[in-house]
Amino acid sequence: MRILMVALAATVLAGCAGSVMDDSRTKAPYKVLTSDKPEKVVAQCVQFGWQDEAVFGVDAGAYLQPGKKGGSTVYTRSAESFVDVTSDASGTVLNYYAQKDDFVAKRRLAALATCL
Template sequence: MRILMVALAATLLAGCAGSVMDDSRSKSPTKVMNSDKPEKVVAQCVQFAWQDEAVFGVDAGAYLQPGKKGGSTVYTRSAEVFVDLSRDASGTQLNFYSQHDDFVTKRRLAALATCL
């Protein structure tokens, strides 16, 4: 029963996050970056960097899922900050989206930059 409740909660959160992401994707990304590293390597690095409790405290959740149009997406709770990663000719393109321009968002962007 407990597992069922956790699964249901995760499904509901994913649905909410998906609509927030779709709305953000209808606008220009906050920042576009490129890396010469493979997409999977960069995605795992970003997820790990965003899970650093020493930097982000109790809000250190980061989730990795397949991207909407291929590639990968790494996102935080409620999708306040997320990055879409896709392969391109030179390696990986990263489209970074954020709902707010605050200190935490800047820290997430700086942590992401360490993975490029």
């Protein structure tokens, strides 16, 4: 029964995060970055960086999932920050979205930049 409740809660949270991300994608990203590294390597690096409790404390959760249009998406709880990581002819493109332009968004951007 507990497993069922956890699975149901995870499904509900993923649905909420998905709609927030879809709404954000209709606007310009907070920042667009590029990298010469492979998409999977960059996405895993971002996820690892965003999980650093010494930097983000209790908000150190970061999740990796397949991207909406290919590639990967790394996101935080409630999709407060997320990055779409995709490959194109010039390398890897990172579209970073943040719900608020605050200290945490800038700190996540800085952690993301270390993966380029």
